[in-house]
Amino acid sequence: MKKGIVFLIFISSLLAKAQLSTSVYYVDISDDKTISENPIQKYTPKSSKNSGKKITVYPDIQFQTLEGIGGAFNEIGGEALFSLPNRMQNKLMQNLFSKNDGSGFSFCRTAIGASDFGIDAYSYSEVEGDYKMENFSFKREKEAVLPYIQKAHKFNKNLRIFASPWSPPGWMKGSGYMDRGVEFPEKNHLKDNPEVYAAYALYFLKYVKNYAKNGVVIDRIIIQNEPDVHTKYPSCVMPPEQMAHFSKEYLRPTFQKNKVKTGVWAGTFRTAQQLDAIEFVADKKMRNSVDGIGIQYTKTRYINDMQSLFPGVNMMHTEGKCFNGKNSMEQARTRLSEVAGYINHGSPNYCYWNMILNETGKSGWDWKQNSLININRDEKTITYNPDYAVIYLMSKFLQPGAKRIASFCRSDIISVENNGEIYLLVQNEKNEVEYFECHVAGEKTVVEVPANSLSAIVVNKK
Structure with missing residues (x-):
């Protein structure tokens, strides 16, 4: 039916x-x-x-008060976008970001280094032991991700961006790899080392400053994507205590010393295999180490628990259901319930995952996910998927400044x-x-x- x-x-x-x-x-x-x-x-x-x-x-x-609706900028999507003629690029981005002539996306996500939808694993610090970040390089970011975001800003000058890493540079981890967490689960973590912590804080600082130099303000950093899981793609397990320690003693002081106003948030927590988000907000010292909490794939009862433990907690939604690449109408019809689950339980936003993918719909690690749009790079064609229609209309009417x-x-x-x-x-x-x-x-x-x-x-x- x-x-x-x-x-x-x-x-x-x-x-x-x-x-x-x-x-x-x-x-x-x-x-x-x-x-x-x-x-x-x-x-x-x-x-x-x-x-x-x-x-x-x-x-x-x-x-x-709402902060709006958006989606994620990823490297695969940017590479697909720039395979199109410029006029087609502009029309597509107008459809997504223009408030008057499109959906008006207002609050979006990007990855710090490679996400699972990067082309492959990369960071901005590939020289082992470079604690002073003397070899920090933003070159790869300028190939697809940065221009993707810059083009979006042309159609919505008020667009806000939050960013999170899927993994630190490989040399900062016990395993030595950004990805391959399933192979080295006991070593898929940030080293507990003051020199590494200081270097990683400097890494975030250089990331934010490089974006600012290129006309893009990073509104907030969320310290670690899904810190509870070992994956074949970039990942890093980070216990709540380590996340709070890194934020309080290294990252926030580094930002403050350099007069960087970018917020520092915990997460992104899933509460899928453990209650790390609940642990974090239950501890006053940990929750005071950050500006807020980022959540995704989180059951509403756990959101309620967070609010019971910490009334007035700042929280935000960070990633919508990615599904399996079928891009079906049946899947699109579940989005209202999903979005309502976050907005009606206190989140000021909803962030869809892949805005754009190429014709394969696959990640750099060969698995399919849904997207709002698919671009066939060879045929120069654009397919608007069922999720696009649903999210398009929601963004039109859940704009920043609206009150639930x-x-x-x-x-x-x-x-x-x-x-x-x-x-x-x-x-x-x-x-x-x-x-x-x-x-x-x-x-x-x-x-x-x-x-x-x-x-x-x-x-x-x-």
């Missing part, structure tokens, strides 16, 4: 007795639908009802207020039109949305 996602968005007028009018915009995400680069269409209702699935909005009850507000609905919902307008994101799983009865400040309006659709219902006061 086909399923769809419906986004109810944009209820204007917070005044009692306001008269409400509606319009509907939608994306068709039926199983056999091809996604276009501009996926939103206008819908004309075919009938009317006086009732429907109830949504009650409480605009005066407000929670966190309280709402009641018996299905997944995200509700925010921005400049006096209320946006409600909900899902329709029916194979027929569905009616939503929206209650705002004492007024009711019933809205029809199309079957198997991702829709934006715009409700304005007259």
